[in-house]
Amino acid sequence: MYDPVQLRTFLTVAQTLSFTQAAGRLGVRQSTVSQHVRRLEEATGRQLFLRDTHSVELTEDGEALLGFARTILEAHERAAAYFTGTRLRGRLRFGASEDFVLTRLPEILEGFRHEHPEVELELSVELSGTLHERLDAGRLDLVLAKRRGPGDERGRLVWRDRMVWIGAEGLRVDPDRPVPLIVFPPPGITRARALEVLERDGRGWRIACTSGSLSGLVAAARAGLGVMAHTRGLIPPGLVRVPGLPELGAVEFALLRGGRSSQAAEALAAAILSGADRLTRPA
Secondary structure, three states, rough: OOOOHHHHHHHHHHHOOOHHHHHHHHHOOHHHHHHHHHHHHHHHHHOOOOOOOOOEEHHHHHHHHHHHHHHHHHHHHHHHHHEEEEEEOEEEEEEEEEEHHEOHHHHHHHHHHOOOOEEEEEEEEOOOHHHHHHHHOOOOEEEEEOOOOOOOOOEEEEEEEOOOOOOOEEOOOOOOOEEEEEOOOOOHHHHHHHHHHHHHOOOOOEEEEEEEHHHHHHHHHHHHOOOOEEEHHOOOEEEEOOOOOOOOOEEEEEEEEEEOHHHHHHHHHHHHHHHHHHHHHHH
């Protein structure tokens, strides 16, 4: 009933919230993306996206289709791997941003290991800035991390969102006092963005907590020590958006390949891209 090509296009639009970006990732024309979505909407009899000239959002039925689409595509991939007899081997050094510690990324990695048991997967969880440095130094083969900022188009876009200020429920920031910040240490990309935005707005700030662990930052935020800049779709339980501070802008997560080419890295990249909607869901 549902064409896997159309489902893959649908998932890509849902992950990027952009028909243009989806076309770029898939290597097709934007008109082809629109056609695939339209045909899928005809097949389901439901509207899957709300879109205008400025934004694209999933409808309730679109949200419902995410899980079904992923399941169908994973079944296709398992069948293809089985009948082609492809068995990947070797060592794969994969780095993931701290942002994904509390998401369902482990489920994607578990599925990859099940499909490719002879691949020796080594996982590093670090700040995005550190992952970029290790990739550039040849110490990682594949990285899932924030892009460094506007103008950075390296890698394949996985997911776009906005950054927001979050803190404990009921926390209010006094406009006449320095903003208490809960931040990663350098070279954290989120840290750099927060400081840049506040300084551009003329707001004073002070560091209330520094931790290299997302769990440490979340604990400090839940204790009411201050505010932290965070991706809107990954807000941890117990924390809420804090108003009254300058806009932080958009954030993009991308998959970046190292200099050493391997089929294992390409297979893991494909698994992450096809299951990227799980990266916005808590474990």
